[in-house]
Amino acid sequence: MKWFVAPDNNGKRIPVGDGLVEKVGEWQKWMRWSELTLTSDNTRYMTMLEPYRKLGYPIFGCNVAGSEMELNRTTGQKILKDAGVDIMPYKTFTSYDDAESFVKKTMKRYVSKPSGDANKALSYVSKSPADMIYMLRRWKKMGKLKQPFILQEFTPGIEMAVGGWFGKNGWSSAININFEHKKLMNGDLSVNTGEMGTVVSYVKKEKLANKVLFPASDYLMEIGYTGYIDVAVIIDENGTPWPLEYTSRPGWPHFQIISSLHEGDPVIWMRDLIDGYDSLEVKEGVSTGVVVTIPDFPFNRISREDLCGIPVYCDQENPNIHPAELMAGVAPNVVGNKVLDMPTWVSAGNYLLIATGVSATVSSSSKKAYEVIREIEIPNSPGYRTDIGNRLKHQIPTLQKLGYAKELTY
Numbered sequence: 001m002k003w004f005v006a007p008d009n010n011g012k013r014i015p016v017g018d019g020l021v022e023k024v025g026e027w028q029k030w031m032r033w034s035e036l037t038l039t040s041d042n043t044r045y046m047t048m049l050e051p052y053r054k055l056g057y058p059i060f061g062c063n064v065a066g067s068e069m070e071l072n073r074t075t076g077q078k079i080l081k082d083a084g085v086d087i088m089p090y091k092t093f094t095s096y097d098d099a100e101s102f103v104k105k106t107m108k109r110y111v112s113k114p115s116g117d118a119n120k121a122l123s124y125v126s127k128s129p130a131d132m133i134y135m136l137r138r139w140k141k142m143g144k145l146k147q148p149f150i151l152q153e154f155t156p157g158i159e160m161a162v163g164g165w166f167g168k169n170g171w172s173s174a175i176n177i178n179f180e181h182k183k184l185m186n187g188d189l190s191v192n193t194g195e196m197g198t199v200v201s202y203v204k205k206e207k208l209a210n211k212v213l214f215p216a217s218d219y220l221m222e223i224g225y226t227g228y229i230d231v232a233v234i235i236d237e238n239g240t241p242w243p244l245e246y247t248s249r250p251g252w253p254h255f256q257i258i259s260s261l262h263e264g265d266p267v268i269w270m271r272d273l274i275d276g277y278d279s280l281e282v283k284e285g286v287s288t289g290v291v292v293t294i295p296d297f298p299f300n301r302i303s304r305e306d307l308c309g310i311p312v313y314c315d316q317e318n319p320n321i322h323p324a325e326l327m328a329g330v331a332p333n334v335v336g337n338k339v340l341d342m343p344t345w346v347s348a349g350n351y352l353l354i355a356t357g358v359s360a361t362v363s364s365s366s367k368k369a370y371e372v373i374r375e376i377e378i379p380n381s382p383g384y385r386t387d388i389g390n391r392l393k394h395q396i397p398t399l400q401k402l403g404y405a406k407e408l409t410y
Helices: 046-054 064-071 073-082 096-106 129-141 207-222 254-259 266-275 362-374 392-401
Strands: 090-093 110-114 149-153 158-167 170-185 189-203 227-235 241-247 286-293 308-311 321-323 326-335 338-348 351-359
Touching (some): 046 064, 064 073, 064 241, 073 090, 073 149, 073 207, 073 241, 090 096, 096 129, 096 149, 110 241, 158 207, 158 266, 158 392, 170 254, 189 362, 207 241, 254 286, 286 362, 362 392
Antiparallel strands (some): 090 149, 110 149, 158 170, 158 227, 170 189, 189 286, 227 241, 286 351, 308 338, 321 351
């Protein structure tokens, strides 16, 4: 395997993965060599990869049209609507002043969703019109507006997502449901980080897939999409799923967590999907994943250089430990009755790893994930949520009464 890691926004080389995998400085020269090219995001290099797609190179991941489904909120909502999916009322803005005037006029509660690869803190669920207007003014003062954003009318309910792998001949039979925990702290408190942990399960049948995922199949086929895609929704008290957004990429930590449910060589089933065959085999049960970080995640005000080199003492052969911002290094280790400098995984940023647990139920899979974490030792105050999956104890019975998540057991 060859791994290309894009430089940071300042053009600096990122050391993630150094000494663990073979990294290359130029991805283009390896395209002909590769039997499969896997893209992990949908922002940079999409346009540059498009000519390779047209020439038939085996690329598994988002393309330009697919990235618009997620990054352009208005486009994503239009695709859903054109496919016959009911969507929440929303309005697109390019001005905080215009958005404030709109909120004052309607006096409703809104959810703000940014377009593009924006700061996750710009995704915001307001508690009232006043709350929303305050945040709009705050973002304006901080100069945060870089791209358009939408305001969706707030709908109370349970957040859930459904997704799958799409290839030349359509969907793999392996469809998953997942429940993200986006806030930094227990009880969904503090800032939005994108995802601090997730509960994932592959299902044989799912009502939500029929309602919001499969309707866009013709569009995905038309644009030549290959890779992972899902739709996050709010399911209201009447059982109506209201789409929030597409994710047109193998999101993190979702990709690491769901990989714990896969059997066999991933290159084979991904390449097969590109060629029109569904060979993905998955485990029954639930995978719960927990993100482990160090300060100053998620604020990222400390330089990467100052975050590198912190040892992560763990069983490196454990398949339920998924390295994220790690690299090979040297650190003090206890060997017999001595302390010696030995090769060790060390930090290469503040988003260190994802610990997973796989079991028949949500509660037992969550318990296993935390058992993995307890065996890991990290200096410098590691942090993680301790309640991933807990809220599903109350949410699963409600969802099942509405016809969703029928195969899931807490």
